[in-house]
Amino acid sequence: MNLYERFENAFMPNYGVPPLALARGEGTTVWDLDGRPYLDFIGGIAVDSLGHAHPALVEAVSKQVATIAHTSNLFLHEPEVLLAEKLLELLKEPAKVFFANSGTEANEAAYKLSLKYGRATGRSYFVATENGFHGRTIGALSLTGKKAIRDQFGPFPVEVRFVPYGDADALAQAVTEECVAVFLEPTQGEAGVVPPPDGYFKAAREICTSAGALLVADEIQSAIGRTGHWFAHQADGVVPDILTLAKGLGGGLPIGACVGFGFAGTLFEKGDHGSTFGGNPVSCAAALAVLDNVDLDHVNRAAELLWSGLEGVRHPLLKGVRGRGLWLALVLNEPVSVKVQQAAQNAGFLVNALQPDAVRLAPPLVVTAEEIRSLVAALPSILTEASHG
Numbered sequence: 001m002n003l004y005e006r007f008e009n010a011f012m013p014n015y016g017v018p019p020l021a022l023a024r025g026e027g028t029t030v031w032d033l034d035g036r037p038y039l040d041f042i043g044g045i046a047v048d049s050l051g052h053a054h055p056a057l058v059e060a061v062s063k064q065v066a067t068i069a070h071t072s073n074l075f076l077h078e079p080e081v082l083l084a085e086k087l088l089e090l091l092k093e094p095a096k097v098f099f100a101n102s103g104t105e106a107n108e109a110a111y112k113l114s115l116k117y118g119r120a121t122g123r124s125y126f127v128a129t130e131n132g133f134h135g136r137t138i139g140a141l142s143l144t145g146k147k148a149i150r151d152q153f154g155p156f157p158v159e160v161r162f163v164p165y166g167d168a169d170a171l172a173q174a175v176t177e178e179c180v181a182v183f184l185e186p187t188q189g190e191a192g193v194v195p196p197p198d199g200y201f202k203a204a205r206e207i208c209t210s211a212g213a214l215l216v217a218d219e220i221q222s223a224i225g226r227t228g229h230w231f232a233h234q235a236d237g238v239v240p241d242i243l244t245l246a247k248g249l250g251g252g253l254p255i256g257a258c259v260g261f262g263f264a265g266t267l268f269e270k271g272d273h274g275s276t277f278g279g280n281p282v283s284c285a286a287a288l289a290v291l292d293n294v295d296l297d298h299v300n301r302a303a304e305l306l307w308s309g310l311e312g313v314r315h316p317l318l319k320g321v322r323g324r325g326l327w328l329a330l331v332l333n334e335p336v337s338v339k340v341q342q343a344a345q346n347a348g349f350l351v352n353a354l355q356p357d358a359v360r361l362a363p364p365l366v367v368t369a370e371e372i373r374s375l376v377a378a379l380p381s382i383l384t385e386a387s388h389g
């Protein structure tokens with residue numbers, strides 16, 4: 001049996017069998033089991049901020065695991081304090097931090113924090129967006145606006161009302177003084193890397209403030225330099241009440257964070273929440289290495305090159321490009337994203353068939369100009385192979 005057959009035998013079918021097994025990586029390059037190289041333009045779904053096997057990440061993690069790998073929350077350790085302080089420095093606003101292990105857990109913390117507020121103020125329901133994605137555990141899933149992954153696991157303990165993403169009027173209608181919190185991605189990720197119209201996030205801030213509802217920014221996919229800012233909301237010049245982080249923060253090590261700004265940072269009382277592994281020293285050391293080595297100027301230069309290159313590609317299958325920074329979707333005229341993903345893989349590039357008509361790119365933030373040029377140059381023939389295949 002090959003590894004793919006053994007995978008199928010050993011694992012639950014929830015992922016299907018992935019199309020490729022990876023053996024190792026370095027920078028933006030990964031190698032499969034046969035030693036064939038690929039340029040990785042998906043980066044573990046916007047996770048591998050520093051690319052693969054970045055020397056600073058390797059050193060930080062190796063050193064930490066050889067020093068002390070785990071303390072539990074019965075004891076504190078220096079890496080977690082350094083990381084929380086570093087996040088607060090980059091956020092530039094008074095706030096407090098809770099560390100989890102993943103995105104969905106960061107959102108569970110945000111959800112429980114919101115519930116504390118809702119119970120104290122007699123509020124009853126949440127608002128989230130159609131096609132929004134907030135995670136797979138029951139609390140985060142209840143806020144996820146994708147029927148196919150949500151409905152079969154309901155009903156959920158708290159009412160969530162869904163509004164069309166990007167429609168500020170619909171949001172204003174839905175958010176009353178009974179609303180606990182609005183969960184919002186500053187740009188929708190899993191829905192297809194869909195930025196909202198200009199001013200939407202700012203309008204959401206005003207709507208929440210006037211109704212007294214909390215604004216929760218889910219930046220699990222969009223933060224840590226991905227959009228050319230440390231945090232996506234910083235582009236809008238407004239501050240949410242709660243912010244959730246994960247994916248790119250650990251550069252491949254599992255860590256999530258829930259940040260409460262101002263009074264939202266003080267809603268949990270002693271004993272209200274916790275996590276055995278959350279903020280463990282190894283993941284914190286990794287995240288510190290990420291924050292020390294992401295170069296926003298490089299991200300913005302690379303993004304400019306990628307966007308101008310892609311926007312210069314003329315092909316009947318390519319409708320356009322949307323997204324922010326080094327995080328975008330190639331929008332197709334036909335629902336053949338799986339064929340584009342396969343054709344790209346055949347040509348030596350890893351991309352992600354995100355929606356039937358959208359292919360996601362989220363390369364490591366260290367992607368080079370040469371690597372970007374090579375994808376742009378290969379794209380027309382990839383699209384042609386996908387159209388014929």
Ligand SMILES: *Cc1c(COP(=O)(O)O)cnc(C)c1O
Nearest residue numbers: 102103104133134135189220221
């Ligand atoms: C990936 C993602 C999540 C869930 O994160 P996990 O680490 O997979 O639990 C939540 N929200 C957004 C916006 C995401 O992109």
